Amino acid sequence: MIRLVPNHAPAIRRSEKVHFTFDGQSYEGHVGESLVSALTRAGHLSLRGAPVDGAPRGAFCCMGLCQECAVIVDGQVVEACRTDVSADLVVERVR
Amino acid sequence: MSTHHDIAVIGAGPAGGNAALVAARAGLDVVLLDEQPVPGGQVWRGKSPSIHSAPQTPESQSGDALRQALTESAVEQLTDARVWDIRRQDDRWALQVLRNGESHEVAASALILATGAREYVQPVPGWTTPGVIGLAGATALFKQSLTLPGTRTVVSGTGPLVFYVASEIRRLGGEVAAVVTPNTRGEWARALPAMAGQPRLLGRGALWVADLMLARVPILWGHAISEVFGGNSVTGVRARRLGENDPGQEFSADSVCVGHGLIPQIEAAQMLGVHILHDPALGGWVPEVQPDGATRVDGLYLTGDGCGIRGATAAALQGVLTGARVARDMGKSTHMPSLRPWRRAAKFGRAMTALSQPRASVAALTTDETIVCRCESLRRADILAEIAIGAQSTNAVKSGRRAGMGPCGGKYCQTAIAALIAAQTGKPLSEIAPPTPRPPLRPVPLSQAAGDFDYDDLPIPKPAPL
Amino acid sequence: MTQAIPYDIAIIGGGIMGCATALRVAEGGMTAIVLDQGDLGQGASGVNAGTLSLQIKRVKLMPYALRGHHLWEQMGDAVGFAKTGGFTLAFTPREADMLHERQTLKAEAGAPIEFVANNRLRDAEPHLTHKVQAASFCAEDGYANSSLTGRYYRGRLQDANIPYREGCKVTAIKEGAPFELSTPQGTIRATRILLAAGAWLKPLAALLNVDLPVNARVNTVSVTERMPPLIRSVIGHATGLLTMKQKANGTVLIGGGWQGRGTPQEGRGTVDAHTVRPNLALAQYAVPALGSARVLRSWTGFEANVPDFYPLAGPLPGVPGAFVLGCVRGGYTIGPYIGQLMGDSILGREPEMPLFDPGRDFEKDTA
Known part of the structure; x- marks a missing residue:
């Protein structure tokens, strides 16, 4: 099939893969990519329950505004879209 | 603890980045702050360190050019820096900046807000x-x-x-x-x-x-x-x-x-006293500002999509205009570029923005049970009920139902709520102002905002009258 | 756009005091209209920290505050009322002395305040710092949600068929029988007027060439996002530099009279990071686990006062038919009650408790 927009995926070189955990489960991510990027690639989209009704929510604006991707790292609520993957990072759900 | 500069620029996208470059080339001491790890803004956003190599795109090339120019310039770059409060302090702007888990103050004589857009x-x-x-x-x-x-x-x-x-x-x-x-x-x-x-x-x-x-x-x-x-x-x-x-x-x-469609991020400008106007062709509420970024507030300039959605090409050109204007206002003999290229680019940008003007047929897709305020899980019916009992403003809906009091601060519900108020009351959208913006500009961990604290330094006031 | 029959009274200022007075005079058979330059209840009535604490009330105002508490309790869920009890903390021996002296006088004035031992404090509030030297407790204390003030009184006025106009700033007042008030929504005529415009009383009275010595404090409040349960009671500090409460929804509200900037005449006040930071630091000092909470919003509200820090409640000097109500220290707590007293007085009835003559000598500490 003719493509006017080429497929660049094979030409992308990424950093090494490391393991991190989210909500007790192990995931793989590339060092330095955002948690949202790594978890999205892993197909794990639900990052927390909505504060009022507990309904599943995930990354939405991906630019640090909407706060839907709030997770906990080192006891502090952070935005998963602005937090980088590193080896053995422990990420928890906001309760 | 505070560092002082001639100019602080908030937002390192096409507009802010270029404004910083032009002002620095005119000999001014410029600090450029952005919450991303590298300059570029949303449209020229840089790659994360997880990408070792990838084919270029027009956006990545433009971004790389800006990043390289900034690196080669005298502009001081503060990346991963979240400005959470801005105040006029005597003759200077005082910025509270969160960086590496600590808050510190950056001061500047002039301030350029290049805060860009968010999405509706x-x-x-x-x-x-x-x-x-x-x-x-x-x-x-x-x-x-x-x-x-x-x-x-x-x-x-x-x-x-x-x-x-x-x-x-x-x-x-x-x-x-x-x-x-x-x-x-x-x-x-x-x-x-x-x-x-x-x-x-x-x-x-x-x-x-x-x-x-x-x-x-x-x-x-x-x-x-x-x-x-x-x-x-x-x-x-x-x-x-x-x-x-x-x-x-x-x-x-x-x-x-x-x-x-995109919405100009006007909250910081509003907090600093800039009057706002409603212009649907520019993305809704926009600050009152000259084409070169000058405002009625002394020492405050606005540039780029935060002044109205005109797109990246126009933003970069406006950044150049604003950088030159600030330099001239600060006593540098700077060549003032022509407005014409910006106007041409802005014409294109406005035409694109016009394609996103609100339309009733799209608004009608929000059902009574649809969540409108994501932070507080408020449905359209909840908002309508509040309007029905007398709330006639976005502030009143916010006070009554907490729509806008959650972590996003109303950024993702206020436009829909204003449209609902307008539809229910018959008032034009231009009479339904956004809710009063409040600092911090982004959520701030309390310990980081508080910083070091020595109890003995508390300024104990005179006791309240008994 | 002049109405045919003048209202019996036009009330300028749709905060707690103006609305409470309107409801009272309407019950007494008067026709009233409430005018506000913004939305109802969006001034100090709607942006204060919502603390209902007898421990921070003035001794002479205690009887008013006790009745105010009773009214807030009756308003209940509609205003987010919660009687949680409140602790006032002292962290140094000097603060402990001050706490003891002041709370003893307030207890004598009728507030059920007691001093509590540390073990009882820790049982009640396990997340509090262990650095507390002394604490007082008042079971009557609690809070309401000031954000709901506007919505609450809008409903009450509607139910009582009292008209109100929002976004209706009075720009000129012509004395006479009746008064004529110029507003963007036309001229409003009323036989009497009540100035109940909080921090804006001074410019408002100036329209009648009366100089009220009203000053405004610019109090700052901050709120965090939802947190797991950390504190159950209203927490205060012996110096007054901290008030804190956790709402049922988990958000923590932090105040303490730290001063922002701006004046009522300029419009809104603005938060000053240099005062917010120590306010937050003191909150974290009291409840260390608050350190990880994210602060979502800080704002300011104008608290009006006159030099003797007692209310203005009575006839406006030199202007027959004009009244003034405001500058009540602890006005959120006392407002609903003193509004009733003001209403009774306007109706020509003897109020249950004395009002506060706006024509008094403000340099003397007598009310």
Whole structure:
């Protein structure tokens, strides 16, 4: 099939893969990519329950505004879209 | 502890980056702050360190050029820096900046706000399902991480961004289930004259659409997503023809990218006393500002899409204008560039923004049970009930129902709520101002805002009268 | 756009005091209209920290505050009322002395305040710092949600068929029988007027060539996002530099009279990071686990006062038919009650408790 927009995926070189955990489960991510990027690639989209009704929510604006991707790292609520993957990072759900 | 500069620029996108460069070249001491790890803003967002190499795009090339110019310049760059408060302190601006888990103060004689835009998304049933992200959010994922939103994605929304996102998904090896856009081919045809001045951008857009058609991706003109299906994640959508009693068609997908136009981020300017005006052709509420960025507030300048959505090309040109204006105001003999290139680029940008103007047929997709305020899980019916008992302003709805009191601060509900108030009260949108913005500009961990504290330093006041 | 029959009274200022007075005079058979330059209840009535604490009330105002508490309790859920009890903390021996001296006088004035031992404090509030030297407790203390003030009184006025106009700033007042008030929504005529415009009393009275010596404090309040349960009671500090409460929804509200900037005449006040930071630091000092909470919003509200820090409640000097109500220290707590007293007085009835003559000598500490 003719493509006017080429497929660049094979030409992308990424950093090494490391393991991190989210909500007790192990995931793989590339060092330095955002948690949202790594978890999205892993197909794990639900990052927390909505504060009022507990309904599943995930990354939405991906630019640090909407706060839907709030997770906990080192006891502090952070935005998963602005937090980088590193080896053995422990990420928890906001309760 | 405070460092003082001639100029602080907040936002290192096309506008802020160029303003900083021009002012620094005029001999001024400039600090450029941005919350991203590298300059570029949303449109020229830089790659994360996880990307060792990847093919270039026009956006990455423009971004790299800006980043290189900044690196070679005398501009001091503060990246990963979140400005959470700005105040006039005597003859200077005092910025509270969160960086590396600590808050410190940056001071400057002049301040340029280049705060850019955020996205409006019309609420529809299921839009809070994980896997639904904004069109602009999708571009952030592409540019920063070269990551796809899913394996099969429905892309929906207004203006050129919907085609850009669909095309980028294909470029990164993903599958587009459908493109759904409220715009009609007629609307695009009418926008053509304004686009003729930017043939390169016009050509790119034509290529995206042609590629999608060759790949037999369904393009639904005059349509919108009326419902998103799924629980813990998206399983599909329903798309309906607008303005007709159309049962719609369903597409299976594990992800949705959706957006209905960009909105200028005016909160910081508002907090500093800049008057705002309503101009739908520029994305809604815009600050009162001169083309070169000057405002009525002494020492305060605004530039780029934060002044009204005119697009990246115009933003970069306006940044140059603003940098020159500030330099001149600060006593440097600077060449003032012509306004003409900016006006030409702005004409194109305005035509694109016009494609995203609010339309009743899209607003009608929000049902009574649809969540409007994501932070507080408030449904349209909740908002309407508040209006019915007398709330006539976004502030009143905020006070009564907490719509806008959650972590996003109303950024993702106030536009829909203002439209509901206007529809219910019959007032024009220009009379429904956004809610009063409050600092901090972003959520701040309390310990980091508080900083070091010695109890003995507390300034104990005179006891209150007994 | 002049109405045919003048209202019996036009009330300028749709905060707690103006609305409470309107409801009272309407019950007494008067026709009233409430005018506000913004929305109802969006001034100090709607942006204060919502603390209902007898421990921070003035001794002479205690009887008013006790009745105010009773009214808030009656308003209940509609205003987010919660009687949680409140602790006032001292962290140094000097603060402990001050706490003891002041709370003893307030207890004598009728507030059920007691001093509590540390073990009882820790049982009640396990997340509090262990650095507390002394604490007082008042079971009557609690809070209401000031954000709901506007919505609450809008409903009460509607139910009582009292007209109100929002976004209706009075720009000129013509004395006479009746008064004529110029507003963007036309001229409003009323036989009497009540100035109840909080921090804006001074410019408002100036329209009648009366100089009220009203000053405004610019109090700052901050709120965090939802947190797991950390504190159950209203927490205060012996110096007054901290008030803190956790709402049922988990958000923590932090105040303490730290001063922002701006004046009522300029419009809104603005938060000053240099005062917010120590306010937050003191909150974290009291409840260390607050350190990880994210602060979502800080804002300011104007608290009006006159030099003797007692209310203005009575006839406006030199202008027959004009009244003034405001500058009540602890006005959120006392407002609903003193509004009733003001209403009774306007109706020509003897109020249950004395009002506060706006024509008094403000340099003397007598009310």
